[in-house]
Amino acid sequence: MSSAQLEIQLIASLVAVACAIPGTFLVLRKMAMISDAISHSILPGIVLGFFITQDLNSPLLILFAALTGVVTVVMVEFIQKTGLVKEDTAIGLVFPALFSIGVILIAKNANDVHLDIDAVLLGELAFAPFDRLLIGDLDLGPKSLWVIGSILVVTVILLLLFFKELKLSTFDKGLAATLGFSPIVLHYGLMTISSVTVVGAFDAVGAVLVVALMIAPAATAYLLTNDLKKMLILSCIFGVFSAVGGYWMANYLDASIAGSMTTILGIVFLLVYLFAPNQGVFSVMFKERKQRIEVSLLVFLLHLQNHQEIEERHVSHLEDHINWEKIQAKTVLDLALKNNLITITDSIVSLTEKGEEFTEEALKYITTNKETAIEELKKRFFLFRA
Amino acid sequence: MSITEYFNLVFSDYTLRTITLGTAVLGAVCGMLGSFAVLRKQSLLGDAISHAALPGIALAFILTGVKDSNLLLIGALISGLIGTFWIKSIVKKTRLKNDTALGLILSLFFGFGMLLLTFIQKMPNANQAGLDKYLFGQAATLVESDVWVMTAVTSVSLIVLLLFWKELKVLLFDPDYTETLGFNTRFLDILITVFIVLAIVLGLQTVGVVLMSAMLLAPAAAARQWTDSLGVMIFIAAIFGALSGVFGTAISASQDNLSTGPVIVLVAAVFVLFSFIFSPGRGLLFRQIRFHQNRKELNLKKTLTFMYRIVKDHDNISHPHAIKILNNFHGFTKKSLKQLEKQHFIQLKGNEWAMTEKGFHEAAKMYNEIGNTNE
Numbered sequence: 105m106s107s108a109q110l111e112i113q114l115i116a117s118l119v120a121v122a123c124a125i126p127g128t129f130l131v132l133r134k135m136a137m138i139s140d141a142i143s144h145s146i147l148p149g150i151v152l153g154f155f156i157t158q159d160l161n162s163p164l165l166i167l168f169a170a171l172t173g174v175v176t177v178v179m180v181e182f183i184q185k186t187g188l189v190k191e192d193t194a195i196g197l198v199f200p201a202l203f204s205i206g207v208i209l210i211a212k213n214a215n216d217v218h219l220d221i222d223a224v225l226l227g228e229l230a231f232a233p234f235d236r237l238l239i240g241d242l243d244l245g246p247k248s249l250w251v252i253g254s255i256l257v258v259t260v261i262l263l264l265l266f267f268k269e270l271k272l273s274t275f276d277k278g279l280a281a282t283l284g285f286s287p288i289v290l291h292y293g294l295m296t297i298s299s300v301t302v303v304g305a306f307d308a309v310g311a312v313l314v315v316a317l318m319i320a321p322a323a324t325a326y327l328l329t330n331d332l333k334k335m336l337i338l339s340c341i342f343g344v345f346s347a348v349g350g351y352w353m354a355n356y357l358d359a360s361i362a363g364s365m366t367t368i369l370g371i372v373f374l375l376v377y378l379f380a381p382n383q384g385v386f387s388v389m390f391k392e393r394k395q396r397i398e399v400s401l402l403v404f405l406l407h408l409q410n411h412q413e414i415e416e417r418h419v420s421h422l423e424d425h426i427n428w429e430k431i432q433a434k435t436v437l438d439l440a441l442k443n444n445l446i447t448i449t450d451s452i453v454s455l456t457e458k459g460e461e462f463t464e465e466a467l468k469y470i471t472t473n474k475e476t477a478i479e480e481l482k483k484r485f486f487l488f489r490a
Numbered sequence: 491m492s493i494t495e496y497f498n499l500v501f502s503d504y505t506l507r508t509i510t511l512g513t514a515v516l517g518a519v520c521g522m523l524g525s526f527a528v529l530r531k532q533s534l535l536g537d538a539i540s541h542a543a544l545p546g547i548a549l550a551f552i553l554t555g556v557k558d559s560n561l562l563l564i565g566a567l568i569s570g571l572i573g574t575f576w577i578k579s580i581v582k583k584t585r586l587k588n589d590t591a592l593g594l595i596l597s598l599f600f601g602f603g604m605l606l607l608t609f610i611q612k613m614p615n616a617n618q619a620g621l622d623k624y625l626f627g628q629a630a631t632l633v634e635s636d637v638w639v640m641t642a643v644t645s646v647s648l649i650v651l652l653l654f655w656k657e658l659k660v661l662l663f664d665p666d667y668t669e670t671l672g673f674n675t676r677f678l679d680i681l682i683t684v685f686i687v688l689a690i691v692l693g694l695q696t697v698g699v700v701l702m703s704a705m706l707l708a709p710a711a712a713a714r715q716w717t718d719s720l721g722v723m724i725f726i727a728a729i730f731g732a733l734s735g736v737f738g739t740a741i742s743a744s745q746d747n748l749s750t751g752p753v754i755v756l757v758a759a760v761f762v763l764f765s766f767i768f769s770p771g772r773g774l775l776f777r778q779i780r781f782h783q784n785r786k787e788l789n790l791k792k793t794l795t796f797m798y799r800i801v802k803d804h805d806n807i808s809h810p811h812a813i814k815i816l817n818n819f820h821g822f823t824k825k826s827l828k829q830l831e832k833q834h835f836i837q838l839k840g841n842e843w844a845m846t847e848k849g850f851h852e853a854a855k856m857y858n859e860i861g862n863t864n865e
Contacts (some may be wrong), residue, residue: 133585136593137534144700186774188766189711193533197711200704201759204752208625211747283593312541312700313604316597323590360608366601373594383584 105288108233113351115232115249116365120317120343121257125263126298127318128339131326132274136319137192138177138295141199143177143302143314150306155213166251166303169423173299176202200325205309227310229361248307255304259297263336266290271332277481309362317343320369324376327383342372394489398482400436405445407456419451442488458485496740505630506743512632512640513735516693518643521709521731522651523689525724526682528710529662534589535574535683537703538596540690542573544699545604547624548610557620559636559695566691573599574683600699627698627757629739629750640692640721647685651724657681659720664834697751706759709734715769734758790829791856793822797836797845797854810842 130136149172153165176198183194238243244250263270273280273290281287298318305314325338350365357364378385411417419437437453440446445459455463461487469478482489500510525535543566550565551557573595575637580591607621623631651658661668663679686706696708713727738754767775793816800815801807816822827843830836835849845853 131590134587136587136589139538140534140593160593183766185767185864188772188774190531190533193528196533196537196703197759197762200701200708200755204701204704204755204759206749207752208756209751211752240721283680312597312600316601318631319590319593320598323586323594326586326590327584329500354605357605357609357763358612359605363601363603363605363608366598367605370598377580377584385583388583410599462503466842471731477717 109351109355111233111246111249112229112361113174113348115246115252115308116229116347117344117349118252118256119308120321120365121340122252122259122301123305123317124339125259125316125336126294126301126323126342128322128325128332128336129270129274129294130298131319131322132332132335133294137195138180138310139298139318140178140315141176141195142173142295142388143311144199145202145206146151146170146173146299146303146306147203147311148172148209150303151206151209151213161360164253166300168295169306170299172202173302174296177292177295179300214283222304227306227313227362229308231436231450232308238254252304252308255301259301262293262297266293270294274332274410313362313366316366316369317346320366321346324369324373327376327380331351342369346372376414397432397435397439398489400432400476401439401445402466404436405455405459406442406467408446408453409460409463409467414452417453419448439488443486445485459487496744500740506739508634508637509629509632509743510635510739511752512737513629513696513739513750514732515637515640515644515735517694517705517709517731517733517735517754517758518728519647519689519695519731520705521713521727521729522644522724523647523682523686524706524708524710524731525713525720525727526658526662526704527686528714531680533707533711534703535577535688536590536690536706538577538592539570539574539687540604540694540699540702541596542599542665543567543570543691543694544567544600544624545606546572546603547621547694548603548606551621552613559631560639562621562624563639563691563694566694567687569599570687570691571684574687592837595632603699617821618841623698624694625700626749627694627696627697627701627743627751628634629696632696636695643692648686650681650685654678654729655679678832697754701751701755704755704758705731705734708755708762712758712761712765715765715772718771730758730761730826734761786826786829789822790826793826794830794835794849794853795857796822797843798850798857801845801850802854808837808844810839812842814842816843 127136127139130139134186146169150165153162153168156168157165157167179198180194183189184191189197205259220397232248233246237247237250269280269285269290272283273287274283277287280290302314302318305317309317319379321339321342322335324342325335328338331334346365346368349368351361353368354360354361354364376384379387383386408417437446437448440459441448443458444456447456447460448454462481465481466478469481514718524536527533546565546567546569547562548565549569550562553565554561577588577591579596580586581588586594612619649704653758657668657673657678660671661673661675663684665675668678687839690702690706693705697705709727709731710723712730713723716726717723734754734757738757741757742748743751744754765773767773770776796816797811800811801809802851813827827836828836830849831838834846835852837844
């Protein structure tokens with residue numbers, strides 16, 4: 105691995121972490137699309153800043169562009185306040201207009217601006233190691249490493265300083281305000297940090313993919329944990345993993361690094377989306393199936409308790425009487441047998457003593473409308489769950 | 491180039507005519523279907539769909555190896571639909587909220603699409619690909635057959651709109667009620683979503699992935715300001731959309747180095763800005779004017795009631811009083827007194843004023859109203 109390769113991976117990882125931190129809060133505050141708006145609308149700011157400074161990594165340009173980001177937020181909020189359109193429409197109206205201005209500015213000055221549309225959308229991570237910070241003859245490493253590094257340091261310091269304020273205002277705005285933390289200051293602070301991060305990352309990964317780095321790790325982490333700290337750590341890990349994995353994938357495919365990073369993020373999200381323990385699609389499906397079977401079992405037991413007649417308790421009768429399909433009937437019967445709630449003699453089903461007891465109690469719970477207690481009841485009686 | 495020259499060119503020049511027609515039709519269909527997106531609070535769905543269409547375009551090219559715009563659009567349509575339904579399932583199945591789902595699908599699909607695009611660029615037949623144009627759109631590549639496809643889609647969606655008009659309308663304003671009426675809301679929802687995706691995909695070639703959402707939103711948001719009726723709104727949105735297309739094309743054609751997509755979006759943005767400010771019913775300007783008028787009227791009423799309190803203890807209500815005694819009350823100006831005189835509520839004579847019969851009745855009415863509401 106050459107030092108340039110190492111540097112690219114380092115820059116990508118730093119960008120990912122710097123994006124993941126504000127991204128986590130944006131996702132939790134239901135403001136994820138604001139990052140999309142900011143990442144597009146800073147374009148005119150970057151172009152104008154570039155006219156002034158002639159250097160994509162100058163701090164002045166970053167400040168200028170970040171200001172455009174904050175202005176976007178203010179504009180969106182102003183339009184929302186007028187009540188002329190619904191909230192999300194305001195976002196959708198502001199950023200394409202600003203982005204168009206940026207694109208036109210670039211196109212009109214294509215000859216004297218070293219800034220092209222592809223770079224805007226994709227970033228130029230592969231070239232980042234060539235633009236080096238030199239002091240005298242001393243080579244201090246790539247400029248963008250310093251830029252994103254300082255943004256990350258500031259972000260982390262602010263995060264540590266205001267962690268509890270941010271946490272509180274994210275989950276309970278009202279309480280935060282009553283306790284004297286200004287939600288407005290925190291809101292605009294977060295917006296400013298997001299804008300600065302987007303600008304810093306813009307150079308490396310481009311306009312649209314910044315959004316991926318902000319939202320995807322946080323959203324993935326949110327499916328795995330309920331703890332804010334864990335969520336922050338997990339999203340940083342996902343970010344770094346996608347940065348390093350994405351680099352090598354791009355290396356192998358000879359394709360865009362930023363594109364590969366997002367693809368890795370996408371794969372990670374897909375896996376978590378499908379297989380996450382509590383929130384994943386399969387887990388939810390499994391839970392729903394379990395609940396369905398157990399409810400059926402309860403209905404079945406109540407049916408048995410109600411009917412002493414033999415013909416009502418015949419195995420084959422279940423299918424047409426309670427309208428169950430064969431497979432479901434078998435699953436329910438098996439579960440009941442396994443839990444020792446019923447006995448089957450000559451295809452006639454009858455409740456065991458334990459079954460009687462369970463049904464009695466279940467009935468009591470249902471008639472007294474305390475259905476939540478049923479779960480505890482199941483725990484006491486069931487050896488096996490569906 | 492003067493306007494008349496440009497007009498002649500639109501009718502004589504094949505390319506310009508095709509582009510103008512194409513962008514106009516596109517604007518119209520986007521305005522029409524965008525109205526539904528805006529009213530259903532799905533404004534940003536368009537943004538997500540258009541980005542999600544990119545990998546479909548790239549994959550269609552990789553799989554078939556030919557650059558037939560209709561084939562690529564089918565790829566875009568499929569991947570746009572996958573994106574849309576994935577968003578819906580994320581929102582339904584997990585704890586992630588709508589905005590996160592939108593941002594996720596938007597950026598992840600787009601990133602994957604960009605990966606495929608850079609991958610295609612390295613392929614041997616890359617130079618004939620030219621798929622970059624789908625990023626920002628290139629209206630110049632429109633040909634007559636594209637316009638025909640657009641017109642066909644517009645007509646079909648118009649027919650479907652008319653067929654399902656009342657169902658869609660009631661779905662728009664009260665989905666629960668629609669369900670209780672026995673309509674299949676799922677079907678209606680999918681129907682309108684598919685048409686929105688279709689409109690977006692059609693626009694990709696002209697306006698591009700990145701800016702397509704504005705085409706959908708802007709005309710509808712502008713039209714919303716002028717009316718409260720759905721039918722009228724759709725009609726106005728279609729006109730705004732078409733005009734944005736025509737003007738945008740004209741502006742970008744008259745200058746060098748101006749891509750059509752961004753210009754069309756900016757023209758549409760101007761329509762929105764204009765509507766926000768100048769629409770008579772909801773516009774900011776008239777709202778401000780009404781606000782001032784209300785305040786002025788309130789001041790007049792306050793002055794009149796103050797006078798009433800002075801006058802009502804006198805036997806003769808029209809007994810003249812000095813203006814000076816109003817000084818305790820700060821709500822009046824010379825202008826407001828003149829105004830009151832104009833409405834024949836009082837008569838001014840030099841430094842004195844006298845209440846008229848009409849003014850007395852008016853003030854008494856107001857005074858009693860205030861008293862009643864206070865109780």
